[in-house]
Amino acid sequence: MPKLISELLPVIEHTVVIYLFLMIALRIAGRHQIGQLSVIDLVVLILLGSAVETAMVNGDTSLAAGLVCSATLLLLNRLAAWIVHRIAPLNREINGDPITLVNQGRFVEENLRRVGLTHEDILQALRARGIADVSEAKYAIMEVNGSITVIPRHAKVHRSSRTPKETT
Incomplete structure (x- = not known):
């Protein structure tokens, strides 16, 4: 043995x-x-x-x-x-932090490059949630698990203690 x-x-x-x-x-x-x-x-x-x-x-x-x-x-x-x-x-x-990919209807280019996503990837995630154009999104956030949370412009946002990174 x-x-x-x-x-x-x-x-x-x-x-x-x-x-x-x-x-x-x-x-x-x-x-x-x-x-x-x-x-x-x-x-x-x-x-x-x-x-x-x-x-x-x-x-x-x-x-x-x-x-x-x-x-x-x-x-x-x-x-x-x-x-x-x-x-x-x-x-x-x-696990990292959540990362903001869209802020107030505009792509956060630096963060898109950092996570390796394209505008089309984000637009696809927006469409899946019924949002036709990036300007209609208040935020799109890549969560720590890789999923993308989309918050429409008209939604109220309550910030948690673990807020997404705007930039690196």
């Missing part, structure tokens, strides 16, 4: 390193909801999984290595969620 543990320890180590790397890399790459992923985003995510699989299991394709790798990922995910939930500055760093 100790031999099996010593053989599977590198699987745990590699899985931890790759998990942390992917969390940071995907945070830097930007945020999208799963439903908002383009075909390219989806292909990249699938290929990432395939690309890191062999490194995580240290070339060991045994059932034990796969189970240890899976268990390590699940435990890391649970631990990361628990830590991020309890440490507000870390939560903000990992």
Whole structure:
């Protein structure tokens, strides 16, 4: 049994390193909801999984290595969620802040570039909410989960303590 543990320890180590790397890399790459992923985003995510699989299991394709790798990922995910939930500055760093994409009927170009969205992306989100033109929107805000909240011009807005960033 100790031999099996010593053989599977590198699987745990590699899985931890790759998990942390992917969390940071995907945070830097930007945020999208799963439903908002383009075909390219989806292909990249699938290929990432395939690309890191062999490194995580240290070339060991045994059932034990796969189970240890899976268990390590699940435990890391649970631990990361628990830590991020309890440490507000870390939560903000990992999940980011809401970002204003439309302010008083005008695109916030700098923020659109920063999150990698085009005018057409925003216009599509506006149309989905029954707004035909950007000038009819008071705000369009990318939430921390990647969804876009649209507030029509005629709506009253109550600011929370966590207000969207106007610019960087």
